[in-house]
Amino acid sequence: MSDIIQLLPDHVANQIAAGEVVQRPASVVKELLENAIDAHATSIKLIVKDAGKTLIQVIDDGEGMSATDARLSFERHATSKIRTADDLFKLNTKGFRGEALASIAAIAHVELKTKQEEDEVGTSIIIEGSEVVEQEVVVTPKGTSIAVKNLFFNIPARRNFLKSNTVELRHIVDEFHRVALAHPNIAFAMYHNGSEVFMLPESNYRQRIVNIFGNKTNEKLVPVNEDTEVIKISGFVGKPEYAKKSRGEQFFFVNNRFIKSAYLNHAIASAFEGLLKDGAHASYFLNLEVNPQTIDINIHPTKTEIKFDDEHTLYAILRASVKHSLGQFNIAPVLDFDRDADLDTPYDYQNKGVKVPVIEVDKGFNPFQEERTASNTQTRSFKKEPAGSREGLYVGLESKGTKSQKDFSEVRYESDEKTASMFQNENEVEQQQSTYQLHNKYIISKIKSGMLLIDQHKAHQRILYEDFLQYITVKEAMSQQLLFPLQLHFSPQEIAIIKQVKEDLEHTGFMFDNITEDGLEITGVPVSVPESEVSIILEQLISDVENEVPDSNFSAADLLAKSMSKSLAIKTGQGLTMQEQEHLVNKLFACKEPSVSPTNKPTFITMNIDELDRKFL
Structure with missing residues (x-):
């Protein structure tokens, strides 16, 4: 029997890898933006047409690449981020697998222009379906411009599975938000079909949130800051009264990388317990800084899931930090709602002895002195109660007389309640209750x-x-x-x-x-x-x-x-x-x-x- 196992051609292997890395246009946006950040860019521009189906272009002013690096970047498992397996546990960059560009080039038309600062000219490479069509020297500014056109042009089945432009654009905007929020020190711009969608200047974290989600977001934010040996937490949570039915404004960043974690999300929900309406979800924008050696980010193709060494400790610290911030800014209710400050013990009296209160009695006090009056009958009488006191309770009632006797004679007794017969007419029951x-x-x-x-x-x-x-x-x-x-x-x-x-x-x-x-x-x-x-x-x-x-x-x-x-x-x-x-x-x-x-x-x-x-x- 002849041998049946053989090595797959590179373009087939790249298409298989693309199935994991590139699920939709938003996946391409994520990979290209992260590459621009790893290139130490200070300004990044994203240009999209037809929700990424026709064009996705990312232009940055980063370090750029040499001609050799530009050609090698489209090879499988070619990366500048790691050298040994140990580097996987001390990553400070976004990408590290070296599969992104190779996968994208296998299913689209890609045009790359790049130039390093010390070079006089740059390099242009055009690739269609993993095949290099053209490579030449061009005049281009410092940095890299990469355009991905006609996504899934050679895989029609995958293209048919894409949703409408509205849905695909929403996914692209979500990825743009995640990258832009993680790096407020970088200026971002986004254009769709020639119209400006976002223009985000370099700013601090709070201002970046406001620039993305609107000016009114500023009054909704409560700062969260906690620095421990295990983790450093910084960012903001939304006030409970502004909670939404959707989970659109929930962001976790671990070492400037967006992640999804149902476990940590539960810690936030637990901190907001008793403050949210049913079905409402709190907003949060939290940065978590941990030792890279205590996490493993190589467990998912899109790198949005992370494995922590000690999740229970992180859960407890995160929950306590958020709860402390809500209480510190008078968001969470306290036990004493109407606390009287006069009842607090001053610090000066902390070490003083207790004085027994002295009761003073006026031995000459006579409560009947003013009420006693002289009369011929030698009887004691008292002052009439002023109206509105005890006698005020009887205003409108007649005094002694035949009226009270008449009322007493007309007292009626309640009869026993009549109960329905067990064999009541069925039509009457239907009229009483039909549902x-x-x-x-x-x-x-x-x-x-x-x-x-x-x-x-x-x-x-x-x-x-x-x-x-x-x-x-x-x-x-x-x-x-x-x-x-x-x-x-x-x-x-x-x-x-x-x-x-x-x-x-x-x-x-x-x-x-x-x-x-x-x-x-x-x-x-x-x-x-x-x-x-x-x-x-x-x-x-x-x-x-x-x-x-x-x-x-x-x-x-x-x-x-x-x-x-x-x-x-x-x-x-x-x-x-x-x-x-x-x-x-x-x-x-x-x-x-x-x-x-x-x-x-x-x-x-x-x-x-x-x-x-x-x-x-």
Whole structure:
């Protein structure tokens, strides 16, 4: 039998590696930005077209590369970051595997221009699908410019799996945020389809957060600082009253590298325990500095997961630090809410002896001296109580007389409460109660063949969904004016999303007066929407648009109707009166599609008499 094992060609091996390293355009953005940072750049520019599907270009003013290094950088496992295996445990750079550029070049058209400061001319390399098409000398400024065009051009199946431009751009912006937040000392700029998205000058950490998420973010931040032998923590957490339903503003950086850690996230949630509403998530922007030898970052292809030597200690320190900051800045409640400072013991009296209080008694005091009056009957009388004291309790009541006797004679006795007969007419029972609520979650209704079991939350979603869809289509929704306009603040990216769906929102009953870069003013809301729910609805809507729920095949109106119905539907655990239960059932079966919710989940199930009978066999 002939040999069947053979070495894979380099371009095939690179495409396989690209499957791990390059999942979407945002993966390319991450790798290129990190390479620019490792090159000690002070200014980095990101240019994107069609959400990265057509072009991703990163321009930096870093150290640049020689002609040999430029050619070698596209080879597999070629890196300048490590020399031996021991270097993996003392990394201070972003990349170290040497797979990024090789993987990217295997699935895209890549054009590289680079020049070192001491060189007069630079190098230009053009690669298509791992094949070097051209290499020549060019005039270019110091640093490196790398352009990745037509991503997945030779793997159509992977390209078909990409989401819409809206979703892919959101992932790119997320990666840009992670890199820009980790390095406030570097100036960043981002452009999409020729429009400026971000212009972030060199600044401190707090200012970088404000520049990304809007000016109003400044008042939401609480500083966190802790320096121990194990870990150094610095950064900010958001105040509890500004917590959001989404987890969009949660950032952990370990040695200036963004990571995801459910364990450390639980430490933050534990520190905020009792301060957040149900379903709300705290914001945090925290930098953790640890000894590189105590972590292993080589456990995941994207390097977003880290293994710590002693997670339990880090958990305890992080939780205590955040809790201390919340208490120090009067965010967390204290035990004594109305503490009287006069009751505190001064330091001067700390070592003094205790003095026994002296009780003084006036032996000549006579409480009856002023009230005694002279009279012919030689009897003792007292002063009349002033009105408003004891006699004030009896104002309006008649004194002795026949009235009280008459009232006493008309006292009625309560009769025993009448109970319904066990064999009461069945029609009367049906008139009294036709629906039942089970565990404040399900509504049970009687039908001829048996009974209906309705999920109140999903049923109400279907009702609201069809109502909102009709309002948007017919454009005749009722709006209620607000006495005081509602001021809401969002990040520039969230404002851009609201502008996209503004027209459809107005058709549902929302009225906008003024929209700025980081906020908006609402003067009217739909009749069925309480004012307190407006911010929750818009946050849910922004999240759904960013994640494109359910998918790109649905219209914006459908997406808006689904998002609003999800936010406003009655929740599980909410008690309903008899009239509300009946109204919900009637409205559900008046819908065009009552059997499923907007997300295609069943709204009710039926159980006939035969099924119930079989349960008792």
